[in-house]
Amino acid sequence: MATLEGDWVLLEPRVRVLAHLVPAEHRWIELSDGRVTVYGTFPAARDQQCRIEHRLGCPRQALPDLWPWLTALRAENGLAADRRGEESPPEPPAALPNVG
Structure with a gap:
């Protein structure tokens, strides 16, 4: 989605x-x-809804356990990806090959 600054951000769909x-x-x-x-108002209104970036909800990202509800969302996203038959990205090599 386009931001106010003219940049683009990938948000978690349907969340x-x-x-x-x-x-x-x-x-x-x-x-x-x-x-x-970004909705930086603090404290946020109790009924205000927001969206989060996809990288936070992506089960393939190595992130710490930020919030319990986010951990549950990431687990569900991982299960959904498995049901669709999506493969995990390949692991990067431990070291780059010597190409001269």
């Missing part, structure tokens, strides 16, 4: 979370014109 459950720097809200921006 909307109550903003007060997400740290301010990770809250993305959709604006009426279709763009998104």
Whole structure:
């Protein structure tokens, strides 16, 4: 999705979370014109919903256990990918080959 700054960000599809459950720097809200921006208001309104970046919900990313609900989302995303038959990306080599 396009941001206010003209950049692009990949957001987790179909996931909307109550903003007060997400740290301010990770809250993305959709604006009426279709763009998104970080919702840094603190404290967030109790009924405000936000979205998160896909990298936070991606089961293939090596991230720490940031929030219990996010860990559950990542586990479910991993199961969904397995059901669709998606393969894990190959492991990078331990060392680069000597090419001269």
